Amino acid sequence: MAKQKITSSSTAEYFSKNLQQVGFSSPTKAVLTTLKEAIDNSLDACEDEGILPELYIEIEKVGAGTIKNTDLIRIKVEDNGPGLNIEDIPKVFGEYLASSKFGRGRCSRGQQGIGISAATTWAQLTSAKGARIITKTKTMRQAVSCLVEVDVKNNKGNLKDKKTISWDRSHGVSVEFVLDGRIQLQGEGGLITYLTGTALVNPHLNLRYKLLDQSVVKVDRVSDKCPDIPNAVEPHPHTMKLGEFIAHSHLFGKATVATFLKKGFSRITDNTFQEFIKNGMNKKFLTQSVDKTTDAQFKDVFGAIHKTELMSPSTRSVMIIGEETFSKSVRRLGEVDFFSVVTRKPTICDFKPVAIEIAVARLKTAQKVEGDDSPPVQVLRFANRVPLQFDKSACAMVKAIETVNWRSYGIPQPKNSLPLGPYVIAVSLVSPFIKFKNASKETVDASDELVEEIRRALIQAGQRLSRHIKKEHREADLEEKLRHIEQFCPILVDCLCRITKAPAKRKKAATEGLVKLLGRDVNAAKKELDEALKHHKEAHAKGKIQIVEKEKAKSEDGEEELKPPHPEDSDVIPEAEEAPVKAKIEKPASKAKKKAVAKSKEKMKEKEV
């Protein structure tokens, strides 16, 4: 017999020793993860109550950290949510796996109830102080301020220093952590990148933040509509394993197996029972109570269910941002030259409902570096409207971007890599059951079905861009031709006249002839451009009509239905497989270019004279 005594540890004990598994693997990540968890909780709380969220964030250095090469950082997140009751505070901030959302099958940001407790643990481990909370609900006359600490041994939150204070808000929560960390503002793991991404996929969010010594940045909401969070759906029986199935049954106690199956799962009806029976389930089990059903009997039921073909799970539980709001939000990324937005109809991937939304935008500021030498595009990944910032290479979204042939849309791309250029590709994946690769929720598992679904959305966004980029190329071609005429005509005629010693009269006649000749070429190029513009407009107009027919409510804002893939594009989705999508493309009118053409012509005329 082993001499060593076997002991059991609490969940909190486990996580306090393995904080790297939940996003606290480095001082930089610690700051970002703490901010992320606090914001996720605030936004979820606001949306649950239908409140338009208003967040205020403050991050500053308050001294030197206890860990080498770190600073002592104060992170404060204030929201206008419903507020927390005082008895819930220790559970929310100090207890692991205490969540209102665990396994509910809703598209909420938080799921397991680990993140914010881990942030409290990190603060407690590094600065010996937990989280400072101020809360006020509508029913409270005064706000309550307290300090929460994690009782690691017992996985419980302890309240300390509880006092009532006056607070100038009718309701809300303010949470403040002081912890060891390092601040990174820009780049993939940067705080600003995170906040910009959060604003992009939360158009209804009013955000104010103050980072270090910088002045307060305000990001106003672009939508006054709080998203309707679809109701949770019961799990689909085909997504369960036998053990889970039996454990799930225990919730139903004395109810019959039939009731358990109908109420505990989606897509099971009286009709499907007949199918189960045909597939080997004993009819008697249905009327038997769950309590009295043995594991062997459950195994029979489970086997019959898996042999039966069931309807795919409902996609009603999936929410989308919507292309209209997403379009408005894209403009908050910076100075956007043009963009396309694609919202795919919710679909089923790996037996789970998912909705994919894509925004591809070209930024104005970086246009100079477009081409093969430019850096890779910026990828913004979102899972249930939470930015994912680390370990992007293994993520389903990045894999999907790399499999698309962006070259056919006019965007340079090295083989099997991210495309290059001043573009931002934002991929938002919404699903009540997102399969993350790790507990810190940084990478979405790249299953074939999911990658294909994202790829389709990207292809559609790329096709929209391609039409626009081709139009631009034709405009550039025309400009180039005009420039050529201006530059080379006089030189060519001059050289020819010098060699032949031709008189001025011949020179004039030759210049006129040459301009006439090259003018014909330019006219041909202009015709091509006009045709491209016409084609572009026709596609736009056609899209509008289709949307009027299908979705009258959304026809006002110049939206267009995506046509079947353009034959010129290499990545073509078969028409039958293409889900209805909505897309929008915006571009400042090319009047400036037309002006340039007219101006150039005038200039040529002057030269001729």
Place this chain on the structure above:
Amino acid sequence: MREDTIPKLSKDLCNRMLTDLENARRPVLEAIKCSLDNSNYNPKVGYLTPGNKMVRSELNVASVQKMSRAIFILEILLRNIETGAVNTKRELYYISKGEVKHNPELRPLDFADQSESDSIIDFICEMMECYREDLNCYANDRGGQTYSNQLVVTETLPDGGKAVVDLSTLGTSPFQPKNRPQSLALKAKKKIDFCLVVESEGTANTFVTNGFCRRNNAILLGAQGVPSNAVRGWCKLIQDQLKVPIYFFGDLDAYTLQNIFRTLKAGSAASLIRNSDFSAPDVRFLGVLPEDIKKYDLADYPVKENDLQEARALKKASDALKNDPFFKDKKNKGLSKILEWLLKNKRRCEQQSYFTVDPRDPIMPEKIILEKIKRGDFI
């Protein structure tokens, strides 16, 4: 081409272009297509000649830059011809840069690098159907260092004077043939038995130092790899003016056979318009022959297929057997058989391997060469 014809041709061309422009017609420039698919080989002629294919270049928005650059460079070249100045392609590149620098209006014509101005010079040559030397644009006189105790060369100088060079008076120094062989006249003081062209310049030097020219009434020259215009024109002169048999001694590999020997014997596809003056169809391939390996027990080695250059040469050899009119012709069956042997056996043997036959006899390669010539052991 006579020197005074270039300015006349140029003026006619420019006049034609100007007239077309006055009438709002697109000037069309035509040049012979210099490529293998427009190459013909007639064994009676002996070198690659151009077919009927022409490259037509019509003036339009896309080609106006190229045309302007061509006329701009033509003007510089005509000025050179008028004053008798000569330049290399690189010098012309810098002259054009200078013109642009001093006349900002010409800035759109500026060349980003020499390859751009080079291609314009080649385009002018093809358009005018002349050699670059006709436009006073000379290349570096590379390769062809010649040794002989019997040869006397008379060079007509640009000022009309004559320079006579007796090669026997040069000791072990070589005579360097010029890229413009038309100005040279050859005479033999004594009967010359043969001319030996050695692929490696170093091996040619060894032969001379070891007394090859003292023992033989011969002309010895080193090709220095792919023969330059100077080497090609020089061999043609030796063949035409002295009427002596010419033998080529080089490596047994696909590169030597196609790029060096074929160019020397029949010219190249890129120089179709000047092969008549820059190829010596009578030159024979003395070795190394595939049978020599066995006969003399020469050290050979396998072709490294992972070596990019060698792999490319083999690929080219198989293409040449299918498409090159020179290798396809019956007259050159012996040479195409060597190519087939190389492709099949994937082995190569260098010219220096003759030194393995008797390592203690420094003139053993010479002895083998003389024996092969005597026996007619060449292709």
